[in-house]
Amino acid sequence: MPGSIRRLLCCLGLRDDCHQVLSHSLCLAQALGAELHVLHAVKSLSDDVMNTLKANIRQRQTLEGLMEQRLDQARGRLDDFLDEFWTSPMSEIPSRELIQARAVVEGYPAAEIIRYATRHDCDMIVMAANKRGFAASWAGKVTKGVVKRSSVPVVVVPPV
Secondary structure, eight states: OOOOOOEEEEEOOSSTTHHHHHHHHHHHHHHHTOEEEEEEEEOOOOHHHHHHHHHHOOOHHHHHHHHHHHHHHHHHHHHHHHHHHHHSGGGGSSOGGGEEEEEEEESOHHHHHHHHHHHTTOSEEEEEOOOOSSSSOSSOHHHHHHHHHOSSOEEEEOOO
């Protein structure tokens, strides 16, 4: 029998359906008495883009600075999303104190989500289906990749 759920990982792609994902994650964390980690995974730039940047920006420090600035902007978008969430009607949900950590990682999103969940000993992952409409499959590419690779339960929140 699996142990209790002590740590939840809420994965946000910062799209329209993220309010629902965060809302469900907060409710689950409160009901289970678990801590909540919020993660946004940024897809790596393609090899073509990186080669172009390296060819045109010769100074390594400048290139590294631009890459760090890209992650800083993603952190800012995540912070803005969280601030906006707490001022929305959905904020009747539990308090911000349930969120123990927030992070932005870069790489292939499904792999990075699994890596984060493993490193931080998360017992469950909550993420969006990212698909709408009758003809759409039940989940998007990243969600399917996480479900396929995960050794812990994955809760897929359908679109509203």
